Amino acid sequence: MPGAEHRSRPSSVLTTIVLGCVAILAFWWFGTPTSAGATPGTALVSAGELAGLLASFLVCAQVLLVARVPWFERAVGFDKLTSWHRSLGTTVVLLVVTHVLLMVVGGMFVDQATPWGEAMIMLRSYPEMLSALAGTAVFVVVGMSSARLMRRYLSHEWWFAVHLTIYLGIYLTFGHQVFGGRHLVGNPVAQTLWLTMYAGTGLAILWWRIGIPVLDNLRMGLRVETVVPEATGTVSVWLRGKGVDRLAARGGQFFLLRFMTAGHLATAHPYSVSIVPTDERLRFTIGALGDHSTAMRHIRPGTRVFVEGPFGRFTAGRSRSNRALLIAGGAGIGPVRALAEELVGAGRDVVVLHRGHSADRLALSREFPEAETLHYIPLTGRRRELGYDPLGPTSLGRLVPDIARRDVFICGPEGMTETVVASARALRVPRTAIHHEELSLS
Numbered sequence: 289m290p291g292a293e294h295r296s297r298p299s300s301v302l303t304t305i306v307l308g309c310v311a312i313l314a315f316w317w318f319g320t321p322t323s324a325g326a327t328p329g330t331a332l333v334s335a336g337e338l339a340g341l342l343a344s345f346l347v348c349a350q351v352l353l354v355a356r357v358p359w360f361e362r363a364v365g366f367d368k369l370t371s372w373h374r375s376l377g378t379t380v381v382l383l384v385v386t387h388v389l390l391m392v393v394g395g396m397f398v399d400q401a402t403p404w405g406e407a408m409i410m411l412r413s414y415p416e417m418l419s420a421l422a423g424t425a426v427f428v429v430v431g432m433s434s435a436r437l438m439r440r441y442l443s444h445e446w447w448f449a450v451h452l453t454i455y456l457g458i459y460l461t462f463g464h465q466v467f468g469g470r471h472l473v474g475n476p477v478a479q480t481l482w483l484t485m486y487a488g489t490g491l492a493i494l495w496w497r498i499g500i501p502v503l504d505n506l507r508m509g510l511r512v513e514t515v516v517p518e519a520t521g522t523v524s525v526w527l528r529g530k531g532v533d534r535l536a537a538r539g540g541q542f543f544l545l546r547f548m549t550a551g552h553l554a555t556a557h558p559y560s561v562s563i564v565p566t567d568e569r570l571r572f573t574i575g576a577l578g579d580h581s582t583a584m585r586h587i588r589p590g591t592r593v594f595v596e597g598p599f600g601r602f603t604a605g606r607s608r609s610n611r612a613l614l615i616a617g618g619a620g621i622g623p624v625r626a627l628a629e630e631l632v633g634a635g636r637d638v639v640v641l642h643r644g645h646s647a648d649r650l651a652l653s654r655e656f657p658e659a660e661t662l663h664y665i666p667l668t669g670r671r672r673e674l675g676y677d678p679l680g681p682t683s684l685g686r687l688v689p690d691i692a693r694r695d696v697f698i699c700g701p702e703g704m705t706e707t708v709v710a711s712a713r714a715l716r717v718p719r720t721a722i723h724h725e726e727l728s729l730s
Contacts, residue, residue, distance in 0.1 A: 512590060514589055607636070613691055615643070684712070
């Protein structure tokens, strides 16, 4: 049904987070004595306590955003959740550092001590301070590892390993919050609510990120059936198992795949389905874009596969029109192929534009038979050789004259996506009719 997936709105998730911050602010305000603002030192300490409380709440929100909670996924979509997770991560690290600095500087004024002297006083005076200090160091290291500059030098596997230590950082700082925080010590109700918030976050992670995926994979027993070369630098990996249809995956969605073999056990990578899944089979068409995806051609049949998903809102349910334009570049042809199958099956008029540097890179091109409701148009050649951009507004308007009345789905490299979005907007396609999704986990 067109537009069915628009019923859930990202604003509901944002509203929940904002209301949580407001509740923390109120909790801090009513729990802070009026004397706290009497001197610069006590005012700074009080502001530091607020920064710590907000950081504690937001780190739970940050973790929940990528805990695979179905409500979040349906309301927001995996790409936005990942983006919000990154933004909240930066905010949390800044709040943690601000908390430490304000507490030390404020304490210096109160105790008339040097920075080092005040740090020693705090270590001796506050419960669980050594573990909190270690946890703070973990937060800073994880934050630095996620910076764009550092990501250039870290492989995905190393980044992911460092990123996982954030759970250790959360654990190490929790005791200091409950037994050392002025707003929680001596307040059983507040301590219980704080413990419930952290326990609920932990249970959500255990259930949605571990429990459900493990149960699903034990039931399905997915294994690699075959690996098929599709085009230069692209292969299709076929998986076979039991009851795959119970995953309820749709064309355009993706899974996190972990191949249970040497070199692939450490991390799971996101790949989109390239056919509408059946009751026993899944297919992923993968372009060689990095070490993991390049190694796909060497995966042996029979290899056990652990999958999580499906994820994403790049689906037919987002369309509002009976006409659709699907634009694919590189490995983006996989989800576009599955999405086209579903849209055509629903009786939509579909145009597929397939962009590639050369004909030998147009994977799955033979799977788009010309039909009354499906029109496949390959667009090959480099821009400098062609002398123009096939996805620029002039060319796009000529290829698809009724583009303003179509939903536009885009899947491909970031630069191509930006070009198509700009061209579509120039051709009067409403923003709500332009759909694309990022699969990055970092």
